Amino acid sequence: MGPNLNExxxxxxxCARDIYAVVEAYPGxxxxxxxxxxxxxxxxxxxxxxxxxxxxxxSNHAVDGSWLYWDSEIGIFTxxxxxxxxxxxxxxxxxxxVGVDEGELDYxxxxxxxxxxxxxxxxxxxxxxxxxxxxxxxVVPLPPHDIHGFRxxxxxxxxxxxxxxxFDEERLYxxxxxxxxxxxxxxxxxxxxxx
Ligand SMILES: [Fe+2]
Numbered sequence: 001m002g003p004n005l006n007e008x009x010x011x012x013x014x015c016a017r018d019i020y021a022v023v024e025a026y027p028g029x030x031x032x033x034x035x036x037x038x039x040x041x042x043x044x045x046x047x048x049x050x051x052x053x054x055x056x057x058x059s060n061h062a063v064d065g066s067w068l069y070w071d072s073e074i075g076i077f078t079x080x081x082x083x084x085x086x087x088x089x090x091x092x093x094x095x096x097x098v099g100v101d102e103g104e105l106d107y108x109x110x111x112x113x114x115x116x117x118x119x120x121x122x123x124x125x126x127x128x129x130x131x132x133x134x135x136x137x138x139v140v141p142l143p144p145h146d147i148h149g150f151r152x153x154x155x156x157x158x159x160x161x162x163x164x165x166x167f168d169e170e171r172l173y174x175x176x177x178x179x180x181x182x183x184x185x186x187x188x189x190x191x192x193x194x195x
Contacts, residue, residue, distance in 0.1 A: 005043040012054075012068035012076050015044040019074055019162060030095065034139045037097060037162065044068075044076070045101050045135050045160055051078055060167070060186050061087045062159075075163045081105070081152045089124070089149035089176055093168025096146065096161055099137030103157025107132050109140060110147040110176065124176040147174065 005018075018040040026033035044050070054066025057077050065079030078101060081087070089110065098107075110124040124147060128138060131153050137160075140146050172181040 005039060010043050010047055012044065012050075015040050016069045016071070016074050016076060019076075023164075030142055031139075034095060034097060034141070038099075038137045038139065041097060041099060041137050041160060041162060042135050045099060050101060050160065051158055054078060058187075061085070065159075068160075073165065077161050077163070079159045079161065081150075081157050081159060083152045083155050083157075086151040087149055089147060089174040091143065091147045091168075091172045091174075092140065092163070093143055093171065094146065094163060094165040095142050096140040096163045097137055098140065098148075098159055098161040100132045100134050101158040101160045102134060103155055104153035105132040105150050105157050105159065106153040107138060107150040108148060109138060110145070110149075110174070111141075112144045112147060116144055120180055120182070122172070122174055122176075122181045123179055124174060126176075149174075 019037050022036040022040070023033045026036070050068065054068045057065050057067045057079070059065050059079045062079040062081050062085070065077055067075060067077050069076040089108070107128065107130060108126060109128040111127050113123040113125055114121060132138060140148055167186050169186060170183050171186050173184055174181045
């Protein structure tokens with residue numbers, strides 16, 4: 001029996017416990033587990049005061065946001081993307097699920113087609129290309145297909161995400177049309193904007 005998502009207040013801690021229950025129910029099948037995690041995040045996104053709680057979190061691309069939950073394995077966060085910031089296509093080194101709490105997100109995710117053996121070269125195929133609204137979530141799969149890019153759509157937006165494990169210190173920033181990538185420290189892009 002799955003968790004009862006309709007009863008009472010749904011705190012980030014409760015969401016994390018439900019995420020663990022799902023992950024443990026699908027041993028060795030993280031893609032299936034990820035799909036089952038989405039309803040828990042959608043339930044969390046319906047809570048009214050998420051943007052007023054949490055502890056400060058330094059985002060790699062954004063200007064504001066919090067850890068709603070963190071225990072070194074699972075982290076649930078909010079993050080604000082201003083309307084004028086285009087987040088370039090990048091990977092993470094771990095899986096993630098991202099969605100919208102407020103606003104809209106113009107979102108693309110990619111699958112990597114080459115075998116990664118040629119430094120600086122990458123062939124990417126678009127998997128998703130859509131606008132996410134409040135309560136919509138997208139699964140960022142396991143590496144090497146943990147690749148997405150996005151921008152806020154028609155105004156500022158607040159994202160909710162869950163990350164499994166730490167992001168890699170170094171990440172890849174892709175040019176899908178140019179079939180190339182550069183390696184950067186995970187904080188380098190944001191620091192380059194002086195935010
Ligand atoms: Fe990302």
